[in-house]
Amino acid sequence: xxxxxxxxxxxxxxxLAAGATDAECTIGQGxxxxxxxRLRELETIKEAGSRAVGLRILxxxxxxxxxxSDMTAxxxxxxxxSAIELAEITxxxxxxxxxxxxxxxxxxxxxxxxxGDVEGLPTELKIDMARRAEDAALRADPRITxxxxxxxxxxxxxxxxxxxxxxxxxxxxxxxxxxxxPVARAGESMERDYWSSSARSFAGxxxxxxxxxxxxxxxxxxxxxxxxETKRVPVVFEPRTARALLDNIFDAVHGGAVYRNESFLAGxxxxxxxSEKLTVIDDGTIPGLFGTSPFDDxxxxxxRTVVIENGVLRSYLLNSYTARKLGLxxxxxxxxxxxxxxxxxxxxxxxxxxxxxxxxxxxxxxxxFYVTELIGFGVNIxxxxxxxxxxxxxxxxxxxxxxxxxVTIAGTLQxxxxxxxxxxxxxxxxGSMAAPTLVLAEMTVGGR
Amino acid sequence: xxxxTYMQFSDSFFPQRFGIxxxxxxxxxxxxxxxxxxxxxxxxxxxxxxxxxxDESIVKSASQGVSLGVGVRVIVGERTGYAxxxxxxxxxxxxxxxxxxxxxxxxxxxxxxxxxxxxxxxxYPVLTAPTETAFAERVExxxxxxxxxRAYDHRVFxxxxxxxxxxxxxxxxxxxxVLSWDRQPLARLNVAALARVNGGVPQRGHAGGGGRVDLNxxxxxxxxxxxxxxxxxxxxxxxDAVDAPAGEMTVVLGPGWPGIxxxxxxxxxxxxxxxxxxVSAFSGRMGQQxxSPLCTVIDDGTIANRRGSLNVDDEGHPTGRNVLIENGILRxxxxxxxxxxxxxxxxxxxxxxxxxxxxxxxxxTNTFMLAGESDPEEIIRSVPKGLYCPDFGGGQVDITSGxxxxxxxxxxxxxxxxxxxxxxxATLIGNGPEALKYVSMxxxxxxxxxxxxxxxxxxxxxxxxxxxxxxxxxxxxVGGTA
Numbered sequence: 037x038x039x040x041x042x043x044x045x046x047x048x049x050x051x052l053a054a055g056a057t058d059a060e061c062t063i064g065q066g067x068x069x070x071x072x073x074r075l076r077e078l079e080t081i082k083e084a085g086s087r088a089v090g091l092r093i094l095x096x097x098x099x100x101x102x103x104x105s106d107m108t109a110x111x112x113x114x115x116x117x118s119a120i121e122l123a124e125i126t127x128x129x130x131x132x133x134x135x136x137x138x139x140x141x142x143x144x145x146x147x148x149x150x151x152g153d154v155e156g157l158p159t160e161l162k163i164d165m166a167r168r169a170e171d172a173a174l175r176a177d178p179r180i181t182x183x184x185x186x187x188x189x190x191x192x193x194x195x196x197x198x199x200x201x202x203x204x205x206x207x208x209x210x211x212x213x214x215x216x217x218p219v220a221r222a223g224e225s226m227e228r229d230y231w232s233s234s235a236r237s238f239a240g241x242x243x244x245x246x247x248x249x250x251x252x253x254x255x256x257x258x259x260x261x262x263x264x265e266t267k268r269v270p271v272v273f274e275p276r277t278a279r280a281l282l283d284n285i286f287d288a289v290h291g292g293a294v295y296r297n298e299s300f301l302a303g304x305x306x307x308x309x310x311s312e313k314l315t316v317i318d319d320g321t322i323p324g325l326f327g328t329s330p331f332d333d334x335x336x337x338x339x340r341t342v343v344i345e346n347g348v349l350r351s352y353l354l355n356s357y358t359a360r361k362l363g364l365x366x367x368x369x370x371x372x373x374x375x376x377x378x379x380x381x382x383x384x385x386x387x388x389x390x391x392x393x394x395x396x397x398x399x400x401x402x403x404x405f406y407v408t409e410l411i412g413f414g415v416n417i418x419x420x421x422x423x424x425x426x427x428x429x430x431x432x433x434x435x436x437x438x439x440x441x442x443v444t445i446a447g448t449l450q451x452x453x454x455x456x457x458x459x460x461x462x463x464x465x466x467g468s469m470a471a472p473t474l475v476l477a478e479m480t481v482g483g484r
Numbered sequence: 485x486x487x488x489t490y491m492q493f494s495d496s497f498f499p500q501r502f503g504i505x506x507x508x509x510x511x512x513x514x515x516x517x518x519x520x521x522x523x524x525x526x527x528x529x530x531x532x533x534x535x536x537x538x539d540e541s542i543v544k545s546a547s548q549g550v551s552l553g554v555g556v557r558v559i560v561g562e563r564t565g566y567a568x569x570x571x572x573x574x575x576x577x578x579x580x581x582x583x584x585x586x587x588x589x590x591x592x593x594x595x596x597x598x599x600x601x602x603x604x605x606x607x608y609p610v611l612t613a614p615t616e617t618a619f620a621e622r623v624e625x626x627x628x629x630x631x632x633x634r635a636y637d638h639r640v641f642x643x644x645x646x647x648x649x650x651x652x653x654x655x656x657x658x659x660x661x662v663l664s665w666d667r668q669p670l671a672r673l674n675v676a677a678l679a680r681v682n683g684g685v686p687q688r689g690h691a692g693g694g695g696r697v698d699l700n701x702x703x704x705x706x707x708x709x710x711x712x713x714x715x716x717x718x719x720x721x722x723x724d725a726v727d728a729p730a731g732e733m734t735v736v737l738g739p740g741w742p743g744i745x746x747x748x749x750x751x752x753x754x755x756x757x758x759x760x761x762x763v764s765a766f767s768g769r770m771g772q773q774x775x776s777p778l779c780t781v782i783d784d785g786t787i788a789n790r791r792g793s794l795n796v797d798d799e800g801h802p803t804g805r806n807v808l809i810e811n812g813i814l815r816x817x818x819x820x821x822x823x824x825x826x827x828x829x830x831x832x833x834x835x836x837x838x839x840x841x842x843x844x845x846x847x848x849t850n851t852f853m854l855a856g857e858s859d860p861e862e863i864i865r866s867v868p869k870g871l872y873c874p875d876f877g878g879g880q881v882d883i884t885s886g887x888x889x890x891x892x893x894x895x896x897x898x899x900x901x902x903x904x905x906x907x908x909x910a911t912l913i914g915n916g917p918e919a920l921k922y923v924s925m926x927x928x929x930x931x932x933x934x935x936x937x938x939x940x941x942x943x944x945x946x947x948x949x950x951x952x953x954x955x956x957x958x959x960x961x962v963g964g965t966a
Contacts, residue, residue, distance in 0.1 A: 074562075074761070082566040082843065083583050088551065103549035105570045115549075122536075122546040125623045129542045184763050219763050219884055228763065228884040261885070263961070266731035296539070296642055297686055298678065377545045412889035413878040414911035414963065418678065418688045423728070423911040423963040425880070425889035442887050444911050444963025446730060482730040482913075482963040 040065065040196035041206040047091060048198050050116050056093035056123075058134055058200045062333065062374045063089045066193035071159070073166040074185030076174070081159070090374025093119045097128040103375035135336050135356040135366055140203045142331040143338065147207075148324035151237030154190050154210040162188045165214055165244050172248025173218035177256045184228060186216035186248070203335035211326075214241055216248050220255040227261065227441075229254035229409075234466065236324050254408070257429065261441035264430060264483040270404035271445055271479040272397065272431065275462055277407045278471035282387055284449055285316060286469070287417045289343055289351075290380045291358025291369075300420035300450055301349060309349045310453035313390065316344040318353055320368060320383025327384035327468030334370035334378050341367045343385075347453075355380050387471040390459030394473040397458050399434040405481050406431050407445065420449040426481075444482035452476055493601050496665045497653040498528050502572050506599050509657040512556070513597045515581040517659060520590030521558035521565070523825065524581075525658040527798060528554045528572070529840040532615050537646035538626040541634075546619065553840040556580045559822060560588040568841050599663040605802075607788050607795055608696035613669035615651040617699050622647055625673055629708035633677045636716035639723065642678035642686070643715075645708070647671075649694075656800030664800040669696050670791065670947060672936060675711045679719035687725070689718025690877075690893065693934025695791045706934065718875065718894050721906050728895070728910035728964025734867050735912065735960045736898065738874030739860070739931035743950030746781055746851050747939065748879040748888040749916045750774070754808050754816070755834075755846040755941075756823035758883050765886030765917050766814065774814045775920030778856055781809040783818060785833055785849030791935040792850035792949035799835035799844050806832045808851075809920075820846040838944040848939060852951030856926025860954040863925045865901040871962055872896045872903050873912070886916035911963040919960060927954030 044061040051059035065087035072080040089112070090103035100122030104115045170186035189212065196206035215232030231251035233242035273281055293299035301309060320338025322328055331337055334356055342350045352362070355370035355378045371381025398406065407428040414423040427441040447455075460473030498504045509526060516524035534548040553570040554577055565587025567580040614622065629645035649671035657663050674692035691714035693706050702708065737745060750766070758764035766774065775781070785794050785803025794803045799821045807815045817823075820835035823846060836847035864872065872895060879890030891911045896903045932951035939948040 078563055078587075080564045080566065080843065081587055084566075084568040084580070084841065086553070086568070086570045086841065088570070090549075099545060101545065101547035103547070103551075105551040105553065111550075118548050122548060122619065125536070125543065125619045126546050127538075127541075127543040129544050132544070182762055184761065226763075226765065226884055228882070258885075296644075296678070298642070298688070300685075375549060376547050409882075411880045411882060411887070412891055412911050412913075413880070414889070414891040414909060416688070416909050418686050419908070421909045423891070423909060423965075425887065425911055425913045425963070427882075427885075427887070441885060442913055442915055442961065444730070444889075444913050444961060446728075446910065446963045446965045480730050480963075480965045482961055484732055484961075 040194055041198060041204045044196045044198035045204045047089065047112060048200050051091060051093050051119065052200055054116050054120050056095055056120060058094040059091065060134060060199040061089065061091050063196040064193065064374055066191055068191050069162065070187060070189045071163045071166050072185050072187045073163060073170055075183055076167060076171060078163055079185060088374055089115065091115055091119045092375060092377065093123060094132060095123040097130060097132045098123040098126045099132050099377060100126060101375040131357060131360045134199055134201055135334050137201045139366060140201060140335045141337045142205045143321060147328050147330055149236060149328060150208040150210045153238040154212050155192060157238060168244035169214055169216040169248040172245040173216050173252040176249050176252030179220045179222050179256050179259060180218045180252050181221040182219035184217035184219060189213050197333065197335055199335055205331060207330055210236055212238055212241060214244060214247055216251045218252050218255045220259050222259045225259045227255055227258035229258060258427065258439045261427065261439035263442045264440050264481060266482050266484065268478050268480050270401050271476045272404060272406045273474045274406065274408050275464060275472055277410050278474045279469050280410050281474065282385060282469050282471045284415050286382050286385055288449065289353050291352050291354040291362065292380055293417055294352050295358055295361040298418050300417065304349050307349055308347050310344055310347040311456040312347040313459050314344055314347050314453060314456050315388040317342055317388060318383050318385045322384050325384045325465050327382055332368045332370040333372045336366050336368040336370060338368045338383050353380055353382065382468060384465065385469045386463065387459065389461050389463035389472045391461055392458060394460045394462050397460055397473055397475050398431055398436065401431045402433055404431040405440065406436055422447050422449050422452060445479045446482060447479045452479065491604065493663060497530065497667065498655045506663065508574065510597045510599060512577050512581050513657060513659050515578055516556055516558050516585050517594045518592050519585040520588035520593055521560045521585060522593060523559040523659055525557050525656060525799060526554060527840055528655040530653040531650060533650040534615055535646065535648035536623050536626055537644065538630045539644045541630050543623055543626065554580065555840040556584040557843065558584040558587050562826060563587050564822065564843060566843050594659055597659045598661055599657055600661050601663050605795055607786060607793050608669060610669045610696065610698045612698055613651040614649040614671040614699045615669065621699060625702050625708050629673065629675045629712045632709040632712035633675055633716045636713055637679065637720050639679040639681055639720060640677050640716050641680060645675045647673045658800055662800040664796045666795045668794065671697060673702060673708060673711055675715040677715040677719045679723055681723060687719050687722035689715045689722065691715040692936040695789045695935040696793060697789050721894060725906045725908045727966035728907040729871065729962055729966050730964045732959050732961050734870035735957045735962065736863055736867060736870060736872045737952060737955050738872065739927065739929045739952060739954050741933040741950065742873055742876055743852050743933060743952035744876050744879045744890050746853055746952060747848060747950050748881040748890055749914060749919050750781060750808060751783065751848045751851045752881050753883050753886060753916050754818055756817040756819045756829065757846050759817050760823050760827055764883045769814050769917065772814055773812050774917050775809050775812040776923040777812040778926045779809055779812050779920050779923055780854040782806065782854065783808055783848050783851045787850055790850050790932065790949045791937060791947045794849065797833045797835045798837045801831050801833045801835065803833035803849055818846045818848065820844055836946050838946060842944050845941065847941065847946055848948050850932065850949035850951065852930065852932060853953065855928050855930035855953045858925045858927050860927040860929050863927055863954050863956050864898060864903060866925065867898045867956065868900055870898040872898050881916065887913065888916055889913045907964065913961045913963060919957065922958040923955050924958050925956040929953045
C-alpha cells in the first residue's frame with residue numbers, strides 16, 4: 037500500500053470537520069511514458085508523472101465538489117473549503133447521497149490489473165518495439181509508401197478512494213500498448229489504417245511484427261475505394277466497428293440517460309428490444325482485462341450484470357444516484373474523473389459470441405457491405421436515429437470484393453438491434469468493450 | 485479593438501505567485517539543452533476551472549479546481565523530448581528539463597539563452613474573469629436557462645443546462661529568447677431541451693455559446709434565455725421531422741456553426757505536421773485549385789473575445805490571420821514551431837496544446853469563409869430539390885483519404901425553392917479536396933458561431949471557433965434512409 041487510501045480517508049475527515057455531513061475523496065497518481073518512431077527514426081519521447089486529488093461533499097442534500105493538483109497541506113485545505121463553499125449554491129436534491137453502507141466493498145484477490153513487467157522496461161527496448169512494428173508495416177507491401185509512425189506507451193497508476201461511510205481502499209494498474217499507422221498509396225489513391233495491441237502486462241502484447249503486418253494489410257486493402265450507389269443491403273460490422281455499435285448500446289442503458297428519458301431503451305426493462313441472437317454482458321470482475329477493478333468509483337464492488345439476454349432487456353447500468361432515481365439497486369458502475377458527482381461507466385462490456393467464424397457469415401451474403409471504419413457522431417440515443425460515415429469492403433457473392441468509402445450507413449438503433457441476424461465467434465477483448473462480427477439484415481447505404 | 489499594453493515580466497503571474505525569475509528560466513533552458521538539443525521551451529500553466537449544472541430544475545453539481553504544472557520540450561532535428569512536472573519547485577523543473585534533454589545525445593551546442601520580453605497585446609481585456617466572480621451570480625445563469633426553456637413551450641419536459649468557465653495563466657520561455665505570458669479567460673453556457681407530445685418519442689434540441697468574455701456577455705449580449713429559447717425551438721421543430729433523404733443532392737448550409745464543414749473538410753488537412761509528412765490529402769497541392777473560386781477560407785486567431793482566439797499561441801508566438809484558401813486556390817498551411825523549423829516556412833501562430841502535459845502541434849483557431857455576394861433567400865430559391873442545414877452536431881475527418889463527415893442537428897427539405905419539412909438527423913459525407921469545388925453560391929451573411937467548438941486531435945482538445953455564410957453545395961452525400 038502506498039498510503040493514498042489513508043490520505044484519502046484523512047481528507048474525508050478534514051471535510052467532515054469543516055462542516056460536511058458526508059464526503060468522498062479520490063486520489064489518482066500515474067506515470068506515463070510514450071515513444072514515437074516514424075520512418076524508422078525516433079521522433080518523440082515523453083515521460084512524466086503526476087498526481088491529483090478530488091473531493092465531493094454533501095451538506096444535507098446539497099452537493100459540492102473540488103479538485104487540485106496542489107497536494108500540499110495548504111492546497112488540500114483550499115480544496116476542502118472550495119467544495120464546502122459550493123454546497124451553498126447547489127439545490128437540495130432528495131436523491132443525492134452515497135451508496136448504502138451494505139453496498140460498499142471491494143473484491144478480494146488478485147484481479148491481474150498490475151503486472152510488474154511493465155515497470156522498468158529499458159527505454160531502448162520500448163523504442164525498439166515501436167520501430168519493429170512500423171518496420172513490419174513498411175516491409176509488408178510495396179504500396180506502403182509512408183507512415184504516420186508507430187508508438188509504444190506505458191502507464192502505471194494508482195487509484196485510491198475513501199468515503200465517510202468507512203470505505204477506504206486503493207489499487208494499482210499497469211497498461212502498455214503498441215500501435216502503428218501506415219499509409220498506402222496507389223496512383224491518386226492514398227489511405228491509412230491502424231492496428232494496435234494493448235495489455236496489462238508487457239508479455240501480453242502481440243508481437244510488433246504482427247501489429248505492423250495487420251496494420252499494413254488493412255491500409256492496402258482500402259486502396260482504390262469507390263463510392264457505391266445508394267441502396268438497402270445487409271451490413272456486416274467487423275469486431276472493431278461492432279464495438280462502436282456496442283458503445284451506442286452502452287449509451288442507451290446508461291442510468292443517467294434512462295431516468296431523464298433520454299434513451300430509446302428507457303422504460304423497456306423486461307421487453308424484447310433486440311434479436312434473440314443478442315446477449316450483452318457487463319462484467320468488471322474478469323482478471324487481467326481493461327474494464328476490471330475491485331470497486332467502482334463510489335466504493336461499490338464491481339460485478340457481472342446481464343444487460344440484454346437473448347434480445348430481452350434485463351438491466352440498465354447504474355451508479356447509486358441513478359439507481360435511487362429509478363427505484364433500483366446500483367450495479368457497481370459508478371465512474372468519475374477525480375471530482376464531481378459520479379457518472380456511469382462500463383466494466384468489461386461485451387456481446388456474447390456466436391458459433392460461426394466470420395468467413396462463414398460473409399459467405400452467406402450475395403450483396404452487402406462489410407464495415408471496417410465508422411466516422412462522425414451521427415447517433416441520436418434519444419430517438420435511436422443512426423447515420424454515420426463508413427468505409428469498408430463490398431461483399432459480392434459471399435466474398436470481400438472491392439473497397440468502398442465516402443458512404444453513410446443509416447437506420448434506427450431499434451431496428452438495427454432487431455435486425456441482428458448473426459453473431460460471429462471472433463470475440464476478442466482489445467479494450468473494455470468487445471464485440472464479435474455482427475450481421476444486420478438490412479441498412480441504407482448512402483452513396484451516389 | 486485591440487489594446488497593446490505593457491506589463492513588466494516581474495509583475496506577471498508566475499514571478500509574482502511562484503517567485504520565478506528570468507534567470508531561473510534561462511537556467512532551466514540551459515539544463516534542457518545540456519545534451520545537445522538545438523531548441524527548448526518551457527510552458528508554465530496555472531488553470532482554475534469551475535462548472536455547475538442543472539437537471540430536473542435542481543442544481544445537482546458544482547465543482548471547482550486547480551491544476552498547475554510546467555512542460556519542458558527539447559528539439560534536436562526531427563526529434564522531440566518532452567517531460568512535465570505538476571510541482572513548480574526548482575528541483576522538479578530541473579529534473580523535467582534533464583529528462584527532456586536526454587532526447588539528444590551529445591555536448592551542449594547552444595551557449596547561452598537570453599530572454600527578451602516582447603510587445604504584448606490583449607484581444608480579451610477582461611478585467612474580472614468569470615472564474616473570479618461570485619458563484620451565486622454564475623449559478624443564476626443555469627437556473628434562468630432552465631426556467632426559460634421550460635417556459636418556451638409546454639411540450640418541453642426535460643432541460644439540462646451547464647455552465648463552465650476557466651482562467652488559464654500561461655508563461656512560455658524559449659531558447660530563441662522569447663519570453664511571453666498571457667491570461668486566458670474562457671466561459672461557455674450550454675442548454676439541452678427534450679420535447680415530446682403526449683408521451684410520444686422525445687426529440688432533443690441544443691444550443692450554447694460563450695467566448696473569452698466576462699460575465700456581462702451572458703447578462704447583456706447572449707443571455708441564458710437566448711440559448712434556452714434556441715434549444716427549445718430546435719427540440720419542438722424536430723417533433724415534426726420526417727425521414728432524411730439518402731444519396732447525393734444539393735445541400736445549402738446556413739450561416740454560423742455549419743462552418744464546421746471548413747474545419748473538417750479543409751482545416752485539419754492543412755495542418756503542417758500532416759503535410760510535412762505527406763500524409764494529408766492536401767499534401768503537395770499548394771497553389772492548386774481545391775475549391776470553387778467563390779471560396780476564400782481564413783484561420784484567424786486574432787478576433788477579439790472569440791473562443792478560438794489567443795494573444796500568443798502555446799509556443800509563445802503571436803497568433804495571426806492566415807489565408808488558407810484564396811478564391812479557391814490553396815495558399816497556406818498552419819504551422820507550429822517544429823514544422824516551420826523543419827520546412828523553413830514562416831510561423832503562423834498555430835502551435836497549440838491542451839495543457840502543460842501535452843506536446844504542441846499545429847491547430848486551428850477560428851476558421852471561416854469570407855462572405856460572398858448572394859442573398860441567402862435567393863440561394864434557397866435556386867434549389868428545386870435539396871437539403872437546408874442550419875445547425876450541426878460534431879464532425880470528423882480522415883486526413884489521408886480526405887473523407888469527412890458532419891452531422892446535421894436541424895435540417896429541412898428544400899422543395900421547389902422553398903424550405904419545407906424538417907428531417908431527422910443525418911450525417912453528410914464528402915471528400916475534402918473535392919467537396920468545396922461544388923460550391924456554386926456564397927451568401928453575403930457571414931456569421932461566426934456562438935462559441936461552443938471543441939476540436940480533438942491525437943487525444944488533445946482545444947477550444948476553437950468556426951464561421952460561414954449561407955452556401956450552396958451542388959453535390960454532397962446525405963446519409964438518410966428515405
